[in-house]
């Protein structure tokens with residue numbers, strides 16, 4: 001289905017009218033034989049529901065990237081598609097029409113791309129006319145597109161889709177912001193409480209550990225002094241032993257030479 005004639009500025013040439021829907025051509029496609037032109041979406045369902053093949057060469061305008069990609073997709077399974085496509089006649093002149101008879105009319109496409117059309121969202125308040133080739137990009141960024149976001153005109157801070165503005169209430173929005181913040185504050189207070197109790201528990205544990213360390217130190221000190229006193233005793237015993245040994249040796253010598 002093409003574009004409504006009333007959306008265009010001034011009278012529209014019959015050259016860009018679809019033979020099937022009588023609207024301004026959308027993605028035009030032309031019969032090689034009879035030169036009649038149709039919207040792609042109007043002629044393709046007639047070929048038994050399959051997409052029509054075209055004699056597309058290097059003449060695809062830059063603005064039709066979406067249609068050219070769909071066409072290149074068809075080239076791969078061309079034979080399978082052609083087998084299931086039935087021969088039809090041109091809806092305008094009744095001449096036989098095969099999918100292979102179709103081509104993209106370069107001049108018609110160029111002419112179309114320069115026509116000025118009313119924005120898709122004219123009924124929402126956009127009274128801009130844009131070139132047909134720019135319609136897609138304009139619609140995407142148009143501030144009257146119901147899917148596009150905008151900030152509340154009353155400065156409540158809400159960002160919403162244009163289609164939501166009718167049901168937007170600043171008071172409700174602000175209340176929801178406040179309750180969200182309250183919930184956030186509750187969460188933080190709860191976290192603080194948990195951290196404090198964890199801190200108390202760690203402090204108690206720390207005190208216990210300090211006591212334990214002090215006890216171990218006392219124990220070590222005690223063991224050290226015990227060891228020191230045993231060392232003194234050992235050296236005294238060693239001295240006694242050496243003394244009695246030397247005494248025995250000198251006794252022996254005296255007996256030998258005496």
Ligand SMILES: [Zn+2]
Nearest residue numbers: 018021039042
């Ligand atoms: Zn059409």
Ligand SMILES: [Zn+2]
Nearest residue numbers: 034036090093
């Ligand atoms: Zn025809």
Ligand SMILES: [Zn+2]
Nearest residue numbers: 119121126142
């Ligand atoms: Zn617009």
Ligand SMILES: [Zn+2]
Nearest residue numbers: 152154156170
């Ligand atoms: Zn608001």
